[in-house]
Amino acid sequence: MTKVSELEASVLGQVWKHGPCTAYSVRKHFLESPTSRFSGSAGAIYPLVSRLEARGLLRSREVGRGRRPGKKLEVTPSGRAALRRWVEAPLGGEESGTYDPLRAKMVFLGSLSPAKRRRWLEEAERALAAHLKRLEAHREAYAGETDPYFEIASWNALDQARSRIRWIRRAKARLTAATR
Amino acid sequence: MTKVSELEASVLGQVWKHGPCTAYSVRKHFLESPTSRFSGSAGAIYPLVSRLEARGLLRSREVGRGRRPGKKLEVTPSGRAALRRWVEAPLGGEESGTYDPLRAKMVFLGSLSPAKRRRWLEEAERALAAHLKRLEAHREAYAGETDPYFEIASWNALDQARSRIRWIRRAKARLTAATR
DNA sequence: CCGCTCATGTAACTGGTTACATGATTTA
């Protein structure tokens, strides 16, 4: 009945989905993901994997295939159970909210001069467009993925990005309207 | 030319916007906000305020008004400058992405049984609807606020919430379609 | 053979949270 943290569950889930794999490949997944909240820092992953092994949620197999033998991770039955429990755990109030760093800055946009404000809005729109492109590229890279849940999850990221772009545009409209 | 962290900037901005006020009132703002990423824990706020005072970004005045004299905080000119710098700082790649805890769980929804999956989707939709209600109530509570930036920022939170509800509905549609 | 990626790890640091402690003032 062990509970796992979000990062722990993400690692567990990653190993569960992508077969026996190395800790490094899990790490790389985080490093490349444009949507994860975790950086995939080695200092987080490796100690965490050790802990999961110690708790019997992961096990490592010496797979001596080819010339480069590697320690491949696998999820144990209790690991799968822990993952399931994490997924279906009742959502706390914090989980139902999202945090947007641009929103946090928007609140204080009034502290800038009108010229700087305009610049900020342009720059924000540009950054969001670039981010959307990154998301689309990342999606492209995983075109072979047939798992519907992965697909649905990626909808969320795309929705969010598009919604934020519309938001910035509306902000611009609202603010120029006020000046006129 | 001191740089401030996000929490520091938020405190600075809060004091800047809501006149001379106590550290406690700033803290309460975080405690009540349904959208902030910070909990407003005392252990974060008070040491942080002291640091900002030491760095000359905040100053405290003994305002002996009424029966309850209090230490009221004010933003110094360098504090305002630091806030401005934080707002207009170029957005890093991490800032252009948002993180959604529901999305993280969605990726591994396939680990649940079909029945549990359906339950999860229902529960998620319910939680998101409740969150939207909280946002609307919070907005209502600040109806007197005339600042356009506050208003625009709150659009973002509402957009995001509605967009997530549509997302869950689409997910349900997609998944029931697959079963049929 | 040089540089890149694979692969694993650790130590120091950072920053926020939890939990606790205290006391004054207001409201029921």
Next chain:
DNA sequence: TAAATCATGTAACCAGTTACATGAGCGG
């Protein structure tokens, strides 16, 4: 007068990041 809120603070803890270190195998 008891409970709630205002108000300030601190110490222990935790989790993730940064930066560093090491070595093996592979491609140009």
